[in-house]
Amino acid sequence: MLDHEQVAIHTGRRSRLPVIVAVHSTALGPAAGGLRLWHYPDWRAGFTDALRLSAAMTSKFAVAGLPSGGGKAVVALPEGMELDADRRRDILRDVADAIASLSGAYATGPDVGTSPDDMAVIGETTPHVFCRPAHLGGSGDSSPHTAQGTLAALRAVSRRLYGTSSLGGRSLAVIGLGRVGAGLARLLAAEGAVLTVTDIDPDEQKISDGLGAVWRSPDEILAADVDIVVPAALGSVLTRQTAADLRCRAVVGPANNQLATPDVADLLHQRDIIWVPDYVASAGGVIDAVSTELHRVSADEARARVRAIEDTVDALLDTAQRHGQTPAQAASELARRRLSAAVRPTGSP
Ligand code: PHE
Structure with missing residues (x-):
């Protein structure tokens, strides 16, 4: 259908x-x-x-609490x-x-x-x-805001796993050094994270060198021995096979459509790997663009809305834990609730 x-x-x-x-x-x-x-x-x-x-995108806006x-x-x-x-x-x-x-x-x-x-x-x-x-008259490049939003999601996960929202000293593998991935890698490096990176374009090794990161080939990096894997390239990196190979404790990144099939979220959960749904972790760009261009909020307010992804992820991880669900289930239920509340005529149950 x-x-x-x-x-x-x-x-x-x-x-x-x-x-x-x-x-x-x-x-x-x-x-x-x-x-x-x-x-x-x-x-x-x-x-x-x-x-x-x-x-x-529908889920992205619904979970972000935006009327788009x-x-x-x-x-x-x-x-x-x-x-x-x-x-x-x-x-x-x-x-x-x-x-x-x-x-x-x-x-x-x-x-x-x-x-x-x-x-x-x-x-x-x-x-x-x-x-x-x-x-x-536009809000310009959205990628720095997407990177900030992913950082916010990473903070929530880090607090859950390691008791601190700081990413200093954490090891992360960033897959893809496009505008968002490279920006995020810079933010992480500035905070003292230990980075492993890759891109399909070997030229991007320059960025890697500049950050003091370790370069890996795209097919090796998913199995890297790191705390958190950060997909920041094209979709479908998480397959049944790659999910089985992961050695990290969480996967949190800005790439859209990370799962090859929805059941991979369950596999990750069974392996005790936290997966924050891509449409939650990647919302910073649209949150900023829609907030500044449509809702006309100040730059400070837009920044605060992007940073609130940290609270959103916190709440989702809580709900998931309480109900024995995956974060993916918790997020899609939240989206569904917000969508059905919007379409239901007022007054009906
Ligand atoms: N690439 C953005 C995303 O997937 C799309 C977008 C950005 C749309 C900014 C509007 C404004 O979320």
Whole structure:
């Protein structure tokens, strides 16, 4: 059964590429979620990704307690296609047309493969876009806020496991040194954490050296002997196999869709490994963007809302422990409760 309110697929008029916009739910408010510009084996794979990613955005907002719904846009690039500036602009204008045709049901933002400058191009066509550069009136790059939010989630987990929210002296393995992963690695290094890192791009070893981190290959790092593994790259890193290989006590990171299949959350729980759902740990970026651009709160208030992820994770871990649940179950129940409270007409039980 299709769980989504609407999914639009267009062949871009200019780019001739598949543009997919998935609106999962507007029960809590107009949908928001990033634009992913990435390579896929075919458009169907991009379509499937858009469905999963947009559903995760609904949960992300519900658990964060924000009145927004879940959506996502994906442009499925053929494997190996390189984008020059003109082609990129064509794609962004095609996406902007698709967003404009939804009349506000969905607003986009940056995601894997897109940046605030890309949001500026989309903003030439439609106002339904977050994170344009500050000089154009947007809140700019969301990745530092995503990194701060993940740090907040890590603090809650550290307190639970080690009795302190400080990450100084803790060993962490950061998988992926993109904008969020590298930013988070810097925050962790500044706090005195001991880092092991990797990226699919061997050039990122420069960042690793700068942080005094140990570099591992992407296929070795999941089994690294560290306290906490931090997925900060593309999804589906947690499979039945990798879950069995982990040697850490917790997995907490900003990557979206970390689980290859939902049952991996149960496997982690059986192995006594805390997994904080990705849509909880990665919410800092959207919390900041929506709070500053839609709710017009001050920078301090936005920061406080991002930092509150620590309390959210604390509460989820408590609830999970009390009810003998996984944190994933506790989070999805919380999301479900908030969503059904929103759609139920007032006065009904
Ligand atoms: N990439 C962000 C996420 O997955 C999406 C986003 C960021 C959307 C900022 C709007 C504003 O949460």
